[in-house]
Amino acid sequence: MSARDIFHNLVRLALQKDGWTITHDPLSIDLADGQLQIDLGAERLIAAQKQDERIAVEIKSFVAPSAIYEFHTALGQCLNYRVALKLKEPERILYLAVPLETYEDFFSRQLPQLSIHEYQLKLLVFDPENEVIVQWIN
Template identity: 45%
Template structure:
């Protein structure tokens, strides 16, 4: 089992407050008999108007190392790999990168982060650490 991110529980609580049901903790992608990858969370939400279920997977990142750019490089690499595999094995589940409001402001409002969002390389969900609440969905 992989180690949990520093804000794992915060994101779980924030998603639940936002109406999501955590269905997988972690969400396992089984590749072969001996290989597995683990996305931090899987969640579902009933969309009442459409009578449908929206499925997501969340990769939580805290960006707490000495280099935010190194953290970004690793997060993007994971995101791209996980998204490609989800598209192949569970195409109706969308992947999001969960980051705090502070990280969103310090990284994703600068050029490198903006390119990733504008070119739709990643999708973000941002959360307020103190309120344990989702603040934005950026797709």
């Protein structure tokens, strides 16, 4: 099992505060040649539709000296996880969870914005100080 991100428990708590039930920690995806582990799997009941909404969340702290390097790694992971989810759990929507400060400072730059648009990357922006989800970006 890979090491947990420093914000793992905080994002888990923020999701629960937002009405999500954590169903997997981590969410394992078995492939013929190995296993992938996405940080969290969660679901919540949509009352109006009486069906479950299911997500997978990959958490990244962006605390390394190079935000662009961390972004390359996170984007690559997300693209691979999306392919695996499409095969094994196509109803799940994958989100990349990033801290609010990182979103405001780094994700507003041109390359991250172009990549988010090009790869239709979904973001979950969380506030580590208040332990809440600030924004869902689809």
